[in-house]
Amino acid sequence: MKITFYCFVVLVILGLLWSGTVWWKMESAQSSSLQGTSDVGIVLGASMWGDSPSPGLKERLDEALKLYQEKKFAMMIVSGGLDKPEYKYTEAEGMRNYLVAHGVPESSIILENKARSTYENLLYSQKIMQERGYASAVIITHQYHGMRSRDIANYLNYADLKLGLTESRTLQMKYHKPREVLAYSKWKVDELLLWLGWKKP
Secondary structure: OHHHHHHHHHHHHHHHHHHHHHHHHHHHOOOOOOOOOEOEEEEEOOOEEOOEEOHHHHHHHHHHHHHHHOOOEOOEEEEOOOOOOOOOOOHHHHHHHHHHHOOOOHHHEEEEOOOOOHHHHHHHHHHHHHHHOOOEEEEEEEHHHHHHHHHHHHHOOOOEEEEEEEOOOOOOHHHHHHHHHHHHHHHHHHHHHHHHOOOOO
8 A cells, every 4th residue: 555655656746847847848948049041931730710710820820920021931831730620721721811811922832731730740841841852941839839849840850940939928828838748748658659660650
């Protein structure tokens, strides 16, 4: 009985230490110093609200617009699949529509319509980069999501990687930050399974 109790206490302490470390790393994520021009900006998807991007997704798109207008990249990959079967547009299509409505030429936007997770966002976007000969990228997302995005991109061996991060004024951080700790923990398990060959890339 005592052994079981002590094991439980140790697990709780380890869990708290892990969560605290992840939280600190998450809070430490910052936008890169964007000197020069990258080949492409990759906008990571988030929820659609019907036919339109959610307020949180609009924040990512507004950050992408700012960087595009500052000529940090000339092309954008918008990445995200279909949220619900009844929706008219995928996340990528909704993002394209928003960007075009704000003055970005459609010819400057590449759709990635399949991704259902951050890992898939970056994996499928990397394949597009390879097909088109792009070597450098700015990953655009929220600040709290930046650490996991960078970690996944590093795992995928992105060569010249930068982050363009925006703070959210619309998302409930009391929900999203604890959820991100869990999402990062799940990613580290998935990373191990991928390394062991027990999970398909």
